Amino acid sequence: MPQVSAGSRSKAGSWATSSATRASMQANRRRDTKPELAVRSYVHALGLRYRVDVRPVPSLRRTADLVFARIKIAVFVDGCFWHGCPAHYKPPASNSDYWTAKISGNRNRDCETDNLLRQEGWTVVRVWEHDDPRLSAKRIAGIVERKRRA
Structure with missing residues (x-):
């Protein structure tokens, strides 16, 4: 070249x-991003305990940001750029072909991850980095509570 x-x-x-x-x-950063730390902080403040940066299904090479293993809930805090947020993603002006393919591949992998985890009986929760972390934590807590009662 x-x-x-x-x-x-x-x-x-x-x-x-x-x-x-x-x-x-x-x-x-791959983990411990500001949006992820904010969501984790509020979820923890609600009294919920979870594992961080764990493969929900050990044989599946996918890592969730928060994992509630006993009740099979995997939470992903997705960055607007890296995961192609419909509201905020703007492709870069330079090297746009590369980035279009990269972000498209990330989105496809996210869908595949969701499907694979659901097939294994997991509930998948996706949170965008722009979402209010308090509201996201309350939504997660509601899902956890419903799964515990079921």
């Missing part, structure tokens, strides 16, 4: 259009 100037790409063949973009994207 031909070398590309340092100003346009951080290294030849990289998905990033610049070294600054690459550094910024690599700095994104």
